[in-house]
Amino acid sequence: MTLLDVQNVTMKFGELVANDRVSFTVEAGSIVGLIGPNGAGKTTLFNCISGLYKPTGGRIVFDGEDITGLKPYRIARKGAVRTFQVVRPLKDMSVFDNVLVGAFLRSSEKREAFDRAAECIRLCSLESLQERPAGDLSIGGKKRLEMARALATRPKLLMLDEVMAGLTSTEVKASVEVIRRLRESGITMMIVEHVMEGIMPIADKIVVLDGGVKIAEDAPKNIVHDPRVIEAYLGSKYSKRYRALRGDGPLG
Amino acid sequence: MVNSLQRKAFTRKDAVWLVFLAILALLPLLPVVTANSFRMHVMILILLFASMAQAWNIIGGYCGQVSFGHSVFFGIGAYGAGMAVVTYGGLPWPGILIGMIVAAIVAVIISYPCFKLSGHYFAIATFAIVEIFNRAFLVWDWIGGALGLDYPLADEGLKNLMWHNSKVGYYYCALVIFVLIFGIVRWLESNRFGYYMRAVREGQETAESLGVNSTAVKLTAMALSAAMAAICGAFFVQYNLRVDPPMVMSLDMSMKFVLVTILGGSGTLVGPLLGAAVLIPMQEYTRALWGGLGGGVDLIVFGLLIILMVIKQPAGMIGIVRDVRSWFFKKRDAAKGDVPYDTP
Numbered sequence: 001m002t003l004l005d006v007q008n009v010t011m012k013f014g015e016l017v018a019n020d021r022v023s024f025t026v027e028a029g030s031i032v033g034l035i036g037p038n039g040a041g042k043t044t045l046f047n048c049i050s051g052l053y054k055p056t057g058g059r060i061v062f063d064g065e066d067i068t069g070l071k072p073y074r075i076a077r078k079g080a081v082r083t084f085q086v087v088r089p090l091k092d093m094s095v096f097d098n099v100l101v102g103a104f105l106r107s108s109e110k111r112e113a114f115d116r117a118a119e120c121i122r123l124c125s126l127e128s129l130q131e132r133p134a135g136d137l138s139i140g141g142k143k144r145l146e147m148a149r150a151l152a153t154r155p156k157l158l159m160l161d162e163v164m165a166g167l168t169s170t171e172v173k174a175s176v177e178v179i180r181r182l183r184e185s186g187i188t189m190m191i192v193e194h195v196m197e198g199i200m201p202i203a204d205k206i207v208v209l210d211g212g213v214k215i216a217e218d219a220p221k222n223i224v225h226d227p228r229v230i231e232a233y234l235g236s237k238y239s240k241r242y243r244a245l246r247g248d249g250p251l252g
Numbered sequence: 253m254v255n256s257l258q259r260k261a262f263t264r265k266d267a268v269w270l271v272f273l274a275i276l277a278l279l280p281l282l283p284v285v286t287a288n289s290f291r292m293h294v295m296i297l298i299l300l301f302a303s304m305a306q307a308w309n310i311i312g313g314y315c316g317q318v319s320f321g322h323s324v325f326f327g328i329g330a331y332g333a334g335m336a337v338v339t340y341g342g343l344p345w346p347g348i349l350i351g352m353i354v355a356a357i358v359a360v361i362i363s364y365p366c367f368k369l370s371g372h373y374f375a376i377a378t379f380a381i382v383e384i385f386n387r388a389f390l391v392w393d394w395i396g397g398a399l400g401l402d403y404p405l406a407d408e409g410l411k412n413l414m415w416h417n418s419k420v421g422y423y424y425c426a427l428v429i430f431v432l433i434f435g436i437v438r439w440l441e442s443n444r445f446g447y448y449m450r451a452v453r454e455g456q457e458t459a460e461s462l463g464v465n466s467t468a469v470k471l472t473a474m475a476l477s478a479a480m481a482a483i484c485g486a487f488f489v490q491y492n493l494r495v496d497p498p499m500v501m502s503l504d505m506s507m508k509f510v511l512v513t514i515l516g517g518s519g520t521l522v523g524p525l526l527g528a529a530v531l532i533p534m535q536e537y538t539r540a541l542w543g544g545l546g547g548g549v550d551l552i553v554f555g556l557l558i559i560l561m562v563i564k565q566p567a568g569m570i571g572i573v574r575d576v577r578s579w580f581f582k583k584r585d586a587a588k589g590d591v592p593y594d595t596p
Binding site: 050052071072073076077081082084088089090091092093097100101102104105108110113149150153 | 442443444447448450451454455457458459460461462463464465466519
């Protein structure tokens with residue numbers, strides 16, 4: 001079953017085309033990685049899906065409903081919840097209260113929301129920090145808080161925007177561990193990530209953007225050999241050399 | 253895990269709550285100890301301003317939308333009661349109710365466009381609204397215009413909400429309003445709506461990304477806050493037995509809502525009470541002591557004291573309470589290797 005269907009989404013800022021007719025699908029229960037060089041339009045696409053931007057063209061269908069241009073809170077209520085690349089803790093509230101705000105989406109009853117928040121705190125290894133004001137956490141803690149808070153809303157689709165960027169290797173491991181736990185729980189995820197060792201082992205499918213255009217969509221093991229992807233990341237010189245190495249011959 | 257967290261938080265909160273409830277329990281007994289008219293007057297003002305500040309605290313403190321427009325809602329409440337008595341010759345009660353409803357409706361209508369602005373711009377827009385209402389009320393004959401409304405003499409008692417010989421009746425009324433508004437805010441604070449208000453304050457976009465309809469939260473908070481301010485306004489006219497536009501609907505009055513809350517500690521339950529308990533006696537006693545000197549010496553002293561407090565403790569009086577509390581708990585926490593972080 002297709003949970004998210006992105007159809008020809010275009011996002012223009014004046015003359016700048018940040019996303020150009022991007023299409024792909026996310027199957028329920030799968031993990032889709034969204035990668036691409038800086039400025040490829042990954043976060044813009046996230047913003048379009050989560051309702052922060054209204055796409056200039058195209059359609060976004062979530063769980064059988066057209067959600068194009070809906071307000072962010074409506075999309076979150078339908079079950080597509082995202083984290084922010086630039087972390088946005090609710091600074092003066094404690095870590096626990098941050099997660100509790102997320103938990104209140106599905107349970108107005110306090111006891112139930114408390115339990116859900118505690119569960120997500122545990123899942124994201126934030127137990128020891130839960131009484132701290134969220135603004136006091138290290139970047140790694142804040143990124144895990146973003147995950148815990150989004151997770152507390154019991155999303156159908158969890159969209160993680162670079163939850164591993166800028167972390168130390170220990171913090172990356174902690175985050176990978178969290179995502180692994182989430183994967184085991186069978187939740188559908190869409191992950192924007194630069195840290196390849198983080199995304200490649202867990203994704204079922206990788207979508208590659210470059211300059212706002214989708215250049216590849218395939219399983220991780222095929223993506224790493226895709227000449228267009230290599231070209232986007234390393235330049236045409238390397239992709240030609242790579243093709244020559246494989247014996248395809250340069251295409252021009 | 254969470255149970256242990258709550259248990260720990262509760263014991264600490266208990267200490268603060270115990271003190272708070274003890275003070276609350278003693279308040280009804282105060283008139284028995286002293287019926288001195290000036291002291292009663294100061295106590296009534298403390299309770300009234302604590303209630304007003306707490307009403308403002310809903311939208312300004314918890315929800316983070318600094319409104320300078322609250323004297324409008326205060327004024328509407330005042331005129332609700334005033335007109336019921338003076339213009340229609342009835343009892344103030346239906347006027348109070350109508351005042352609350354009208355204040356809430358007006359609040360929603362004027363804040364809907366203002367909420368498109370954020371931060372300072374929102375605050376500036378609410379400034380303008382006070383001026384608009386002030387001018388309109390001054391020339392509006394139906395509500396008495398610039399002359400205002402003067403209460404006719406009526407029987408003392410709860411029915412007419414009017415007392416002549418002693419202020420004790422007013423004192424109990426103020427106490428009821430205070431408990432009512434503090435109770436409502438206490439309830440809001442610990443439930444979903446309270447968390448949503450704080451989430452909107454801390455980050456509107458973040459709140460929206462978690463499914464919070466921030467516009468609805470802000471409008472509801474504003475309507476509640478306005479209705480509470482209207483109750484205070486109604487009490488204010490009943491206490492003064494007259495009302496005119498500059499008395500209730502002025503920037504000066506709006507400022508008091510903001511000042512008392514911020515000096516006490518905005519976004520906290522006890523902040524408004526602390527603010528009023530310090531600011532009102534300061535204002536009344538400087539006036540009593542130096543008001544006669546002329547040239548506004550009392551206001552200068554009052555202003556200096558406020559400046560001093562803001563410099564020394566920007567978090568408000570609640571910051572001082574926290575400092576004392578953390579000093580008190582430091583030894584215990586040092587033994588446990590823990591840092592106190594929760595707030596009352």
